[in-house]
Amino acid sequence: MRVGVDVGGTKILAVAVDEGGSVVATVRRATGWGADAVVDGICAAVETVSQGRRPDAIGVGVPGQVAPRGIVRHALNLGIDSLDLAAAVEDRIGARPVVENDVRAAAVGVSALLPEVASLAYLNVGTGVAAGIAQGGMPWRGARGAAGEIGHVSVDPAGPVCPCGQRGCIEALAGGDAVAARWGQAATLPVAEVFEAADAGDPLALSVRADLVRGVAAAVQLLVLTTDVERVVLGGGVANLGERLRRPVRTALRAAASGSVFLASLDLADRVVPVPSDAPIGALGAALLAGAPAAAVPGM
Amino acid sequence: MRVGVDVGGTKILAVAVDEGGSVVATVRRATGWGADAVVDGICAAVETVSQGRRPDAIGVGVPGQVAPRGIVRHALNLGIDSLDLAAAVEDRIGARPVVENDVRAAAVGVSALLPEVASLAYLNVGTGVAAGIAQGGMPWRGARGAAGEIGHVSVDPAGPVCPCGQRGCIEALAGGDAVAARWGQAATLPVAEVFEAADAGDPLALSVRADLVRGVAAAVQLLVLTTDVERVVLGGGVANLGERLRRPVRTALRAAASGSVFLASLDLADRVVPVPSDAPIGALGAALLAGAPAAAVPGM
Numbered sequence: 258m259r260v261g262v263d264v265g266g267t268k269i270l271a272v273a274v275d276e277g278g279s280v281v282a283t284v285r286r287a288t289g290w291g292a293d294a295v296v297d298g299i300c301a302a303v304e305t306v307s308q309g310r311r312p313d314a315i316g317v318g319v320p321g322q323v324a325p326r327g328i329v330r331h332a333l334n335l336g337i338d339s340l341d342l343a344a345a346v347e348d349r350i351g352a353r354p355v356v357e358n359d360v361r362a363a364a365v366g367v368s369a370l371l372p373e374v375a376s377l378a379y380l381n382v383g384t385g386v387a388a389g390i391a392q393g394g395m396p397w398r399g400a401r402g403a404a405g406e407i408g409h410v411s412v413d414p415a416g417p418v419c420p421c422g423q424r425g426c427i428e429a430l431a432g433g434d435a436v437a438a439r440w441g442q443a444a445t446l447p448v449a450e451v452f453e454a455a456d457a458g459d460p461l462a463l464s465v466r467a468d469l470v471r472g473v474a475a476a477v478q479l480l481v482l483t484t485d486v487e488r489v490v491l492g493g494g495v496a497n498l499g500e501r502l503r504r505p506v507r508t509a510l511r512a513a514a515s516g517s518v519f520l521a522s523l524d525l526a527d528r529v530v531p532v533p534s535d536a537p538i539g540a541l542g543a544a545l546l547a548g549a550p551a552a553a554v555p556g557m
Numbered sequence: 558m559r560v561g562v563d564v565g566g567t568k569i570l571a572v573a574v575d576e577g578g579s580v581v582a583t584v585r586r587a588t589g590w591g592a593d594a595v596v597d598g599i600c601a602a603v604e605t606v607s608q609g610r611r612p613d614a615i616g617v618g619v620p621g622q623v624a625p626r627g628i629v630r631h632a633l634n635l636g637i638d639s640l641d642l643a644a645a646v647e648d649r650i651g652a653r654p655v656v657e658n659d660v661r662a663a664a665v666g667v668s669a670l671l672p673e674v675a676s677l678a679y680l681n682v683g684t685g686v687a688a689g690i691a692q693g694g695m696p697w698r699g700a701r702g703a704a705g706e707i708g709h710v711s712v713d714p715a716g717p718v719c720p721c722g723q724r725g726c727i728e729a730l731a732g733g734d735a736v737a738a739r740w741g742q743a744a745t746l747p748v749a750e751v752f753e754a755a756d757a758g759d760p761l762a763l764s765v766r767a768d769l770v771r772g773v774a775a776a777v778q779l780l781v782l783t784t785d786v787e788r789v790v791l792g793g794g795v796a797n798l799g800e801r802l803r804r805p806v807r808t809a810l811r812a813a814a815s816g817s818v819f820l821a822s823l824d825l826a827d828r829v830v831p832v833p834s835d836a837p838i839g840a841l842g843a844a845l846l847a848g849a850p851a852a853a854v855p856g857m
Contacts, residue, residue, distance in 0.1 A: 376699070422813070482705075515722065
């Protein structure tokens with residue numbers, strides 16, 4: 258049995274996965290704030306989901322930059338600036354986990370749900386925007402674990418200002434935080450409210466929605482033109498809009514391809530698919546990574 | 558002995574490579590127009606460079622889209638719309654070559670010259686703009702052999718119109734053909750002339766040069782943020798400007814990073830390097846690919 262843990266800004270989700278890769282137990286708990294509370298939460302979730310057995314391997318998916326040996330940096334929404342997470346968990350429970358960036362872990366989880374797809378990018382459109390790239394079920398990490406950090410590619414020098422200092426970053430166009438800030442109204446689900454207001458003709462909402470759609474379309478285009486993955490799997494909080502988001506994204510991609518034999522030949526629009534189920538892809542991917550031989554992981 | 562052939566728009570360059578990976582013979586000839594002439598030229602170059610010996614393997618790098626089995630499409634500057642190049646060469650000389658996109662082959666050649674670099678993108682800024690991504694000396698091809706085709710990622714919706722129908726494609730900003738068209742004056746080396754006129758304060762040249770620099774900087778940024786390669790190696794005709802191009806590109810990347818802890822941590826500017834020698838990287842890479850076991854090539 259392998260255990261996978263997905264550490265989110267609000268909840269920690271842990272799963273136990275059997276030999277065949279199926280999820281056999283799930284535990285959910287609130288995420289604490291700061292390094293100690295996060296480590297506590299991870300260890301408690303691992304112990305609960307293991308139900309008294311000792312896991313063969315443990316994987317943890319966590320936001321922020323993850324260096325190869327399990328050091329987490331810039332996980333700002335967890336209150337962590339820098340933490341040797343692998344060592345901290347090992348100190349507590351006597352087993353060293355594999356630690357991976359959460360979006361990259363989710364890409365591995367999605368790959369397991371789409372075994373017929375040899376290469377994919379999991380495009381997470383949540384409060385921020387980032388992608389995990391996987392081939393043959395294994396993640397592409399890059400030299401410093403930064404592969405897939407496309408949220409800060411600028412696609413419009415006259416676009417909205419991004420907190421990173423650039424203008425027109427994909428995240429400034431399509432990230433949930435950026436959309437909520439531009440919408441400026443207190444709302445439980447600001448992105449859904451923007452879409453409804455846009456349907457009703459509100460000019461600000463139309464502008465914010467158009468930017469969101471072109472930001473996601475730009476992300477798909479640059480992922481495919483750079484890595485030529487077979488599928489771009491849209492997930493994350495903003496992507497919960499489902500076809501209301503995917504349909505205009507596909508339309509934008511088809512419009513761009515309409516003038517170009519080259520772009521048309523790449524079928525960008527048809528590569529955009531939703532997460533195929535409501536499986537806990539982040540935790541599942543972390544568990545699968547924990548069981549993978551390190552030598553099989555490209556870019557590690 | 559392996560033979561590698563680089564088929565360019567004006568010349569065909571063939572090399573013979575010994576067991577140790579060193580170039581032991583080189584042949585150069587003019588490229589003919591159309592499928593028959595191109596196949597003739599490749600076969601003649603292979604025979605001449607082999608000097609009567611039978612090569613153990615033959616690799617050919619060619620512009621255009623290359624499908625896994627050696628079918629070349631859209632090699633417009635060779636006068637080829639679609640050609641089964643591997644079969645055509647095999648029919649003529651009795652040995653089946655490995656065929657690869659020329660930029661991707663060059664990425665493999667550059668990798669051989671930089672053995673200490675685990676992953677790199679070879680960014681070819683010539684008449685067009687494209688990149689070849691290599692890890693551990695092997696090329697990343699993608700699902701349809703389109704990986705690295707970043708020339709048609711749009712980074713400015715208000716930028717110059719690209720023949721592909723979009724605006725602000727990297728190729729429309731930084732490709733040699735686009736620069737020459739915008740400069741509009743007959744010149745042997747239009748890009749060099751633009752840089753000189755810009756130094757002299759010519760307003761059009763300043764604008765065209767600024768776009769060229771931001772196009773290349775955008776290419777570097779999106780390559781690193783998407784794939785996190787250790788190095789982006791600048792090559793191609795436009796990149797022959799050397800430090801006159803690399804210096805302002807690095808300045809633009811440092812400016813973008815100055816407001817962002819995240820971007821600054823990625824050291825984009827320091828990843829930009831020139832091709833390390835005047836070695837025939839395209840032909841060398843084609844020869845090395847020809848000797849590589851297919852199973853070792855990711856994304857094939």
